[in-house]
Structure formats: structure tokens, C-alpha cells
Amino acid sequence: MTGTRTSASGSRRRTLKRALLALAALVLLVAGPTLAFLALWSWPLHRLPGVGAGQESQSRTPGMPEADAEQLMTVLRQARADAGVPSLSAAIAHVDGRRWAGASGWAEVERRQPATPASRYRTGSVAKPITAVALVRLAAEGRIDLDAPAARHVAGLPPALAGLSARQLASHTAGIRHYAQTPQWWPGWHEALAMRDCADVAAGLDLFQDDPLQFPAGAGFGYSTFGYTLLSRMMEGAAGRPFPDLLRQEVLDPAGMVSTGVDRDGAMPGRVAFYEGRQGRYTRAHPLDSSCRIAGGGLVSTPTDLARLGATLLGGKLMDEAALRMLWTPQPLADGSPNPQHYALGWRVEDDPRLASGGRPLRVVHHGGSQAGAAAFLLLVPDRGLAVAVMANSGSARGDVETTAFALAKAALTDSGARPGQD
Known part of the structure; x- marks a missing residue:
């Protein structure tokens, strides 16, 4: 009897041991690639070299006093030091023509190349x-109806997408999904980290066009980069041009954005x-x-170009006041309620207490953005004719670029060159 109990006990131990080994193998199978991915691409293993005067530069127009430019550079320098990112670059543009741009840190750490x-x-x-x-310029020219169905400009769409409008797509109220919910740290499988190459905008539709809508069109708000892929395909159909050409002819060239273009794999000058x-x-x-997502997150630029775009819009040189109202009016949901992000057409619009005048928020x-290795923020203050852009070469710096943009805006609105009545 004792031998039987001993044998049974030994059998249970062996079973438990096999189960534990199987569990360990499963954990290793799941966690191993994840840990390797994190170690290679996410964990900050290296210490940044120091940043001195040789890794800083700035420029200003003659209309901006040197003391004001130095104040802005001090804000940027401190922001980069506080964030501890490889580099921050920023630019400010006033509608009266004053310009400033500065950079602090490393464009490429390994080669000791300053930004x-x-x-x-x-x-x-x-x-x-x-x-x-670009969309609103097409609408103002009568080449696209913001409320017409996508099927008017794009043939062969699934029924769920065919009835969506450009207004819904541009305001994230169309119901198209965003990136898949796979954790972003999963070993390179997350759609935000995809290495798929799309030969044209149409190829990018394959990533989501057969998926169901997240909610009935217009009934909710769901931020979606893929929605902008369909939007850009509609714009191509309306304009009869490939989207990169359309973007250059409608926005980049008219605004003088000489350093902005489609991001691409491989080396790019100045990137x-x-x-x-x-x-x-x-x-x-x-x-x-x-x-596969040029319209929603596939460009390269400089803060100077982004700030120039803002000042050009504020100065009425790209579109008239009616078109600007179209661009910057937050879009309500189908039941008339406001959308939760005060989202207009491609821009967020709100009264922000971080910038105030006479005790009231301006x-x-x-709009901000982040993706692998990058963060950016573009801020306009219409009542003060001011545009500020900040960019970083760290994907972890999304909050830093936004905070820095507001700090620079506040400094610019209190500088000695501010227009009468500004504060």
C-alpha cells in the first residue's frame, strides 16, 4: 500500500514538473521575442552625449530683436535638457513677417551630427x-463636395465605406478603425510599426477596407489614421492627380514648404x-x-516649414475667411452633440488656459503627432497671428514637444517685438 502511495505521489510530481516545464516554455515563447524586441528597439540602453554650443544653432529675421531670439533659444535649450531627448527643433512665425528658428541636440548621435x-x-x-x-482648398474650388459619398470619387469600395463623406473622414466621425489593438510593444507586428510598402494610396486601402465600421457614420468619434488614407484616395479621384502631387500643388508649393515631402524608406537628404x-x-x-498612410502620418518636414504653413493660413494667403471657418469649425456628431476632442477638419480647436489674455484663455x-522615432506639434494662435512648431527625433517626446510649443508661444507673445495690444 505504501508503495502504491509513493508511486502515485511520484507520478503527481512528474506531472506537475511537466506542466511547469510546459508553462515555462510557453512563457519563453511569448515573452522571449517581446523582450528581444524591447531590448533592441524600445529600451533606452545608451547614454546621450552632452549638448553644448556646438550642437545648437538658431536664425532670425532682422525684424526680431536679438534679445527676443535669445530668450526663445533659452526656452528651447532648457526644454531639450529637461526632456533629455536627442534633439528638439522649433520655429516661430508671425503674420507680420518676423521669424525665428532654433535647434538643440543631435540629429544623429552615433555620427555626432548636430541638429x-x-x-x-x-x-x-x-x-x-x-x-x-489641401481638402478645404479643393472644396473651396468646387472640386470636391465635403458631404458627398466616397463612391463618387472612388470606384469599387465596400458598401460600408462607399457612403462615407470627406467631412466625416477628416473629422474622425466616419467610424473607420485606427491601428489594430495588438500591443505596440509586440515584436514588430503592430500596424503602427509596419514595414509594408504601398506603391500608391489605393494599396493602403487593403489594410482596413474589409473591416466593419466601429460605429454608424457620424454617430461617434474615433480617431483614425486609416480614415485619412481613404480621404486621400477621394481627393485623388476629385483632383485627378496622385496624392503626393496634389499635396505639393495645393499646399507645399503655395506655402513655400520647400523641405516637406513624403517620407520614404532609405536615405533622405537632411533627415x-x-x-x-x-x-x-x-x-x-x-x-x-x-x-501606406501618407495623408495621416507619412511626411517629413522642418519646424520652419510647419510654422510657415501656419502663418500663411493666418495671413489669408492660402484660403479666405470662409474657407478657414470651414477648416477650423469643430464638427458635431449626428445628434448635434460636440465631439470629445473639439476636432474640426484635421485640426483641434479650443480655448486653452495655457495661453491667456486679460484672464481669458486664448x-x-x-495638432500633434508621434510615431517611431519622432514627435511633432503645430500650434496656431489666430487672434495673435502666431504659429509655433516643435519637432523631436524621439518617439517618446510627444508630451515634450507640446509643452515646449506652448512655452515658446507664451514667450513669443510677451517679447519686446510683440504687436501693440498683445500680451
Whole structure:
């Protein structure tokens, strides 16, 4: 009897041991690739070299006093030091013609290449307001109806997408999904980290066009980069031109954005290297091919170009007041309620207490973005004729670029060159 009990006990131990080994193998199978991915692309393993005067530069127009430019550079320098990212680059443009641009840090750490105001960064979702400017210009010219169904300009769409309008797509009320919910740290399988190459805008539709809508069109708000892919395909159909050509002819050339273009795999002149990390540590960012989402997050630019776009809009040189109202009016949901992000067509519009006049928040128009190795923020203050753009070559710096943009705006609105009545 004792032998039987001993044998049974030994059998249970062996069964438990096999179960534990199977569990360990399963954990290793799941966690191993994840840990390897994080170690290679996400964990900031390296310490940033120091940043001195040799890694800083700025420029200003003659109309801006030197003391004001130095104040702005001090804000940028401190912001980069506080964030501990490889580099921050920023630009300010007033509608009266005053301009400033500065950069602090490393465009490429390994080669000890400093960032300059001419360094090109990924825009992330700041591509969306650029796309929206092109959309409203087409609408103002009568070449696209914002409320017409997508099927008018794009043949062969699934029924769920065929009835969506450009207004719904541009305001994220169409119901198209965003990136899949796979955790972003999963080993390179997340759609935001995809390396798929799309030869044209139409190829990007394959990523989502057969998926169900998240809610009935117009009934909710759901931020969607893929929605901008369909929007850009509609714009191509309306204009009869490939989207990159349309963007250049409708926005980039008229606004003088000479350093802005479609991001692409491989080397690009002036483009920074991309990293992840903050607080003085970094690692290289995961490679990225954004060719399937140009309109929503596939451009490179400089803060100077982005600020120039803002000042051009504020100065009425790209569209008239009626078109600007179209662009910057937050879109209500189908039941008349406001959308939760005060989202207009490609821009967020709100009264922000971070900038105030006479104790009242100023109205600001803005958009931010982040993706592998990059963060950007574009801020406009219409009542003060001011545009501010900040970009970083770290995907971890989304909050830093926004905070810095507001700090620079506040400094610019209190400088000695401010127009009468400004504060």
C-alpha cells in the first residue's frame, strides 16, 4: 500500500514538473521575442552625449530683436535638457513677417551630427492638418463636395465605406478603425510599426477596407489614421492627380514648404536619425515604412516649414475667411452633440488656459503627432497671428514637444517685438 502511495505521489510530481516545464516554455515563447524586441528597439540602453554650443544653432529675421531670439533659444535649450531627448527643433512665425528658428541636440548621435533648423523630422499625425488644408482648398474650388459619398470619387469600395463623406473622414466621425489593438510593444507586428510598402494610396486601402465600421457614420468619434488614407484616395479621384502631387500643388508649393515631402524608406537628404528614449538615455527606433498612410502620418518636414504653413493660413494667403471657418469649425456628431476632442477638419480647436489674455484663455488651433522615432506639434494662435512648431527625433517626446510649443508661444507673445495690444 505504501508503495502504491509513493508511486502515485511520484507520478503527481512528474506531472506537475511537466506542466511547469510546459508553462515555462510557453512563457519563453511569448515573452522571449517581446523582450528581444524591447531590448533592441524600445529600451533606452545608451547614454546621450552632452549638448553644448556646438550642437545648437538658431536664425532670425532682422525684424526680431536679438534679445527676443535669445530668450526663445533659452526656452528651447532648457526644454531639450529637461526632456533629455536627442534633439528638439522649433520655429516661430508671425503674420507680420518676423521669424525665428532654433535647434538643440543631435540629429544623429552615433555620427555626432548636430541638429540644425534645416534638419528634417517625421511629422507623425501633423500630416493630417496638412492634408486637411489641401481638402478645404479643393472644396473651396468646387472640386470636391465635403458631404458627398466616397463612391463618387472612388470606384469599387465596400458598401460600408462607399457612403462615407470627406467631412466625416477628416473629422474622425466616419467610424473607420485606427491601428489594430495588438500591443505596440509586440515584436514588430503592430500596424503602427509596419514595414509594408504601398506603391500608391489605393494599396493602403487593403489594410482596413474589409473591416466593419466601429460605429454608424457620424454617430461617434474615433480617431483614425486609416480614415485619412481613404480621404486621400477621394481627393485623388476629385483632383485627378496622385496624392503626393496634389499635396505639393495645393499646399507645399503655395506655402513655400520647400523641405516637406513624403517620407520614404532609405536615405533622405537632411533627415535626422530616429530614436526612442528620454531623460538622457536612448536607443534606435524601430524601422518604419509609412508609405501606406501618407495623408495621416507619412511626411517629413522642418519646424520652419510647419510654422510657415501656419502663418500663411493666418495671413489669408492660402484660403479666405470662409474657407478657414470651414477648416477650423469643430464638427458635431449626428445628434448635434460636440465631439470629445473639439476636432474640426484635421485640426483641434479650443480655448486653452495655457495661453491667456486679460484672464481669458486664448483660442488655439493645433495638432500633434508621434510615431517611431519622432514627435511633432503645430500650434496656431489666430487672434495673435502666431504659429509655433516643435519637432523631436524621439518617439517618446510627444508630451515634450507640446509643452515646449506652448512655452515658446507664451514667450513669443510677451517679447519686446510683440504687436501693440498683445500680451
